[in-house]
Amino acid sequence: MYKFILRRLIIILPALFLVSIVVFFTSEALPGDPSMQELMNRPDATIEEIMKIQERYNLDKPPLERYTLWLKGTLKGDLGKSYTFRTDVANLIKEKMFNTFFLGMTSLVIMFSIGIPLGVFSAKYEGSLFDRTVLGYNFFTLSVPSFVLGILMLYYFGYTLGWFPTSGSINPSVYDSGTQIQKLGSRIYHVILPAFTAGILSTTTIIQYLRNEIIKNKGKDYVKTARAKGQTENIIYNTHILRNSFLPISSVLGFYITGIFAGSVITETIFSYPGIGKFFLDAINLRDTPIVTGLVLFMSILTLMGSLISDILIVSVDPRVRID
Amino acid sequence: MLKKLILPLSLSMLVFASCGSKETVEDTTKDDVKVEDKKEDKKEDKKEDKKEEKKGFVLNSPYGRVVENEGDKVYSDAVLKVGYVSDTPIRGMFYPAFTESVPDSSKDPQIIGSLFEATDDSKLTNGGVVDYEISDDLKKVIFTIRDDVFWHDGVQLTTADIYQALKVIAHPDYPGVRFNEPHTLITGAKDYNEGNADEIKGVSLVNDFVMEFNYDEPYGFFPNAGIFNYALPEHIFKDIPINADMLEHDAIRKNPLGFGPYKIKTIVPGEVVIAEPYEDYYRGAPKNGGFEYRTVNPDILDAAMRKGEFDIILGYPTSTYDPDRVPSNSQFISDLAGVYSYMAFKLGTWSDTEMEVMPNPESKMWDPELRKAMAYALDNETMASAFYNDLRVPATSILTPRAKDFFNPELEGYMFNPEKSMEILANAGYVDIDGDGFVETPDGEELVINMAHMSGSDAEDMANFYIQNLQEVGLNVGLTDGRLMEFNSFYERVGIDDPSIDIYFGAWSTGFNPDPSGLYGPKAKFNFTRYIDDEGLQIQKNIASEEAMYNIDILKGYMNEWQQYMFENPIAVPTLWRYELTPVNNRVKYYDANNEGGTKLSEIELLAEKPISE
Numbered sequence: 001m002y003k004f005i006l007r008r009l010i011i012i013l014p015a016l017f018l019v020s021i022v023v024f025f026t027s028e029a030l031p032g033d034p035s036m037q038e039l040m041n042r043p044d045a046t047i048e049e050i051m052k053i054q055e056r057y058n059l060d061k062p063p064l065e066r067y068t069l070w071l072k073g074t075l076k077g078d079l080g081k082s083y084t085f086r087t088d089v090a091n092l093i094k095e096k097m098f099n100t101f102f103l104g105m106t107s108l109v110i111m112f113s114i115g116i117p118l119g120v121f122s123a124k125y126e127g128s129l130f131d132r133t134v135l136g137y138n139f140f141t142l143s144v145p146s147f148v149l150g151i152l153m154l155y156y157f158g159y160t161l162g163w164f165p166t167s168g169s170i171n172p173s174v175y176d177s178g179t180q181i182q183k184l185g186s187r188i189y190h191v192i193l194p195a196f197t198a199g200i201l202s203t204t205t206i207i208q209y210l211r212n213e214i215i216k217n218k219g220k221d222y223v224k225t226a227r228a229k230g231q232t233e234n235i236i237y238n239t240h241i242l243r244n245s246f247l248p249i250s251s252v253l254g255f256y257i258t259g260i261f262a263g264s265v266i267t268e269t270i271f272s273y274p275g276i277g278k279f280f281l282d283a284i285n286l287r288d289t290p291i292v293t294g295l296v297l298f299m300s301i302l303t304l305m306g307s308l309i310s311d312i313l314i315v316s317v318d319p320r321v322r323i324d
Numbered sequence: 325m326l327k328k329l330i331l332p333l334s335l336s337m338l339v340f341a342s343c344g345s346k347e348t349v350e351d352t353t354k355d356d357v358k359v360e361d362k363k364e365d366k367k368e369d370k371k372e373d374k375k376e377e378k379k380g381f382v383l384n385s386p387y388g389r390v391v392e393n394e395g396d397k398v399y400s401d402a403v404l405k406v407g408y409v410s411d412t413p414i415r416g417m418f419y420p421a422f423t424e425s426v427p428d429s430s431k432d433p434q435i436i437g438s439l440f441e442a443t444d445d446s447k448l449t450n451g452g453v454v455d456y457e458i459s460d461d462l463k464k465v466i467f468t469i470r471d472d473v474f475w476h477d478g479v480q481l482t483t484a485d486i487y488q489a490l491k492v493i494a495h496p497d498y499p500g501v502r503f504n505e506p507h508t509l510i511t512g513a514k515d516y517n518e519g520n521a522d523e524i525k526g527v528s529l530v531n532d533f534v535m536e537f538n539y540d541e542p543y544g545f546f547p548n549a550g551i552f553n554y555a556l557p558e559h560i561f562k563d564i565p566i567n568a569d570m571l572e573h574d575a576i577r578k579n580p581l582g583f584g585p586y587k588i589k590t591i592v593p594g595e596v597v598i599a600e601p602y603e604d605y606y607r608g609a610p611k612n613g614g615f616e617y618r619t620v621n622p623d624i625l626d627a628a629m630r631k632g633e634f635d636i637i638l639g640y641p642t643s644t645y646d647p648d649r650v651p652s653n654s655q656f657i658s659d660l661a662g663v664y665s666y667m668a669f670k671l672g673t674w675s676d677t678e679m680e681v682m683p684n685p686e687s688k689m690w691d692p693e694l695r696k697a698m699a700y701a702l703d704n705e706t707m708a709s710a711f712y713n714d715l716r717v718p719a720t721s722i723l724t725p726r727a728k729d730f731f732n733p734e735l736e737g738y739m740f741n742p743e744k745s746m747e748i749l750a751n752a753g754y755v756d757i758d759g760d761g762f763v764e765t766p767d768g769e770e771l772v773i774n775m776a777h778m779s780g781s782d783a784e785d786m787a788n789f790y791i792q793n794l795q796e797v798g799l800n801v802g803l804t805d806g807r808l809m810e811f812n813s814f815y816e817r818v819g820i821d822d823p824s825i826d827i828y829f830g831a832w833s834t835g836f837n838p839d840p841s842g843l844y845g846p847k848a849k850f851n852f853t854r855y856i857d858d859e860g861l862q863i864q865k866n867i868a869s870e871e872a873m874y875n876i877d878i879l880k881g882y883m884n885e886w887q888q889y890m891f892e893n894p895i896a897v898p899t900l901w902r903y904e905l906t907p908v909n910n911r912v913k914y915y916d917a918n919n920e921g922g923t924k925l926s927e928i929e930l931l932a933e934k935p936i937s938e
Binding site: 030031052053056081084085086087088091095096151154155158159162166167168169170172173175176269270272274279287 | 415416417422499501568571572577589590592593594595596598616618619620621623624627628630631633810812813816817
């Protein structure tokens with residue numbers, strides 16, 4: 001097991017290196033550069049000024065040299081400075097990370113608390129009206145894009161009914177002088193709409209996986225044995241079937257956790273929720289290469305870690321899987 | 325599908341805002357029209373305005389420039405809600421000495437404070453924190469500071485603070501872009517900038533309230549711009565090392581200190597800035613209880629307005645405006661922006677070795693007659709009414725009427741005239757030889773013109789409209805690569821003189837400085853037309869000459885010549901000027917939308933505790 005983890009960790013390094021090359025040069029290849037961005041604001045700028053800015057960001061150097069400079073900095077933990085915010089990329093990511101994490105966790109909780117009961121009961125009562133309703137619900141969540149649901153939620157619950165705030169992550173006056181509990185309350189209040197949007201839409205996978213697994217397991221021999229032994233339906237479901245049916249979910253869980261950090265570009269943008277997803281989109285639009293490369297690298301690490309976590313989870317949950 | 329979301333976000337980038345320079349502003353409405361809610365009235369107003377436009381160049385804002393509401397009580401504790409439509413989050417940079425972005429700087433004077441008063445056409449005047457005096461030889465400026473101005477922490481504003489700002493900006497490691505002419509001309513500033521001196525020789529602090537700036541060369545300071553107008557609290561900045569890392573310092577990002585009417589109460593990073601009144605402001609405390617400033621997602625503007633989330637929305641995208649759906653709790657006011665849209669021609673290339681433009685007589689668009697014909701073919705009036713609800717107007721000059729000292733109202737411009745266009749083409753030898761409906765060049769070669777146009781909302785229809793205009797006079801015009809270009813690739817390809825672009829449509833904002841050499845000069849990288857000729861160069865030289873510097877009438881004459889030259893030799897044809905719309909909630913007692921001399925946030929009185937919802 002430890003050997004396995006160690007080996008996987010070692011593989012991550014060359015993978016990251018390759019990712020860094022791809023990321024750096026693709027964002028370099030995007031049309032537009034920061035000296036242009038900055039000067040677009042001031043058409044009266046002189047060539048000397050353009051050159052000053054290019055020098056400031058090493059843009060006057062050839063790409064390969066720039067890459068080495070960037071790599072050196074990154075290895076030291078310095079992702080460079082954002083062109084637009086003029087401050088350390090690492091700090092900026094840190095600043096946004098909490099919001100994204102909070103949103104992700106909340107939507108994860110929503111996803112599981114809706115997805116698991118629906119999945120379990122629709123499988124248990126397979127073919128019933130309830131099951132068919134859940135199936136309809138599943139088709140709905142699968143086919144409705146998040147930006148449509150997001151805008152609808154924002155419009156009805158935010159504007160028409162006015163139940164929830166329509167932008168931001170916290171009430172500024174609470175941010176300023178509220179107690180910790182008030183702050184948490186305000187954050188939860190602000191996160192509900194975006195979290196529901198993201199959460200509801202991702203229940204599809206959970207419900208489908210769970211339902212299929214349970215139905216598959218229902219006919220398995222060990223269930224028949226349990227029944228023959230005279231165990232109650234509840235025990236059969238809760239201890240025997242459910243435990244086995246959660247296996248495939250744990251294999252995707254790692255990636256879900258990665259997804260939390262990577263943020264939800266669309267949800268965050270619609271709800272003007274200042275997290276990593278919206279930040280990433282803004283950075284691409286602004287051609288803020290250091291942020292883009294920094295974030296993609298960050299997300300790549302998370303994805304690689306996520307797949308590692310998934311593997312470890314599977315190994316530890318499923319005794320049949322063994323790695324030498 | 326994601327594209328749909330991104331497009332509106334990138335809209336506000338389509339216009340270049342000239343943030344480093346103050347724009348010249350024209351008082352477009354002499355009479356302060358009270359805006360009524362009823363649509364009918366507005367439509368009538370519009371018609372009247374249109375009539376007036378035709379008469380001459382007194383442009384009236386379609387909706388007036390002023391909002392007035394009546395109420396029994398003024399709530400002096402109510403907090404003003406200001407929204408800014410932007411695709412970029414608040415960057416958390418307040419000092420004008422360090423900012424580059426528009427969203428943050430638009431509220432600067434309210435917090436950091438400004439040294440000078442500005443008239444409504446952006447000339448600096450005396451009567452503010454600093455009175456200035458320019459010597460007759462234009463080589464010395466004397467500042468006299470009021471003795472009752474204090475930073476928000478109670479320390480008095482003195483000459484040392486202004487000198488401190490210059491020392492930061494001129495420093496070799498200063499991480500910003502404000503060290504420009506004429507600050508570079510201050511005696512000793514270059515020495516200091518190169519690291520050869522610890523102080524700037526040309527600045528002398530006579531006492532705490534009087535200081536002198538001496539310049540190496542005379543500078544026009546016209547229209548009283550270019551005067552050093554930054555101040556940084558010396559008692560704080562003297563201890564901050566000047567380098568790129570200073571931008572991370574709490575004194576810049578978290579607790580910026582100003583002397584304006586508001587002080588910062590809270591900054592929620594990237595979300596909102598809350599300012600509270602600074603009671604000891606030298607002109608008296610603000611008339612409201614502070615302001616809350618946040619960026620607004622353009623997709624939900626309408627709903628946000630109806631819900632009464634904002635009192636004033638700045639940077640409102642006119643493309644989302646629908647005259648038939650104006651919320652009843654708000655009024656729209658407008659003012660002419662210092663921006664012109666244009667159709668420009670590629671007439672050469674940029675030489676990286678010479679660092680200047682290289683006009684190429686072999687260019688497809690070289691023939692001025694062809695360019696004139698194209699200019700007459702564009703139906704800007706229909707464009708303005710069909711696509712922009714008359715919030716744009718056909719432009720006659722590459723200056724806007726806001727530049728009231730220089731704008732030439734006599735200029736007739738290229739008004740839509742397809743017959744004239746075809747006549748010019750025929751006279752210049754452009755006739756349809758092969759009968760395909762499109763003209764050939766005078767040499768009998770096929771003429772296909774590739775047009776670059778940016779993407780954006782309605783951009784496809786607009787581009788097609790212009791293409792149709794041009795095709796109707798017999799010109800075979802099509803989009804480069806058959807599609808619109810995204811903002812960045814548009815400017816990149818125009819900037820590298822992509823041979824597959826013959827004409828391009830863009831927009832420039834006009835700065836305070838009338839000198840056109842930054843956009844049309846031989847050394848200007850932004851001269852994307854890549855054209856210069858002796859006549860143009862001479863006019864540009866005249867405009868920048870010492871003689872024009874001392875005498876505004878002479879400068880006016882040269883500016884007239886320049887506008888005439890640009891008309892006769894169209895290298896960039898101005899197409900549309902634009903109005904900026906500002907929605908104002910009905911709880912605002914009085915608001916004048918003029919960007920420069922209009923109502924300041926601190927002067928706004930509120931008639932209700934909260935913005936009125938629909």
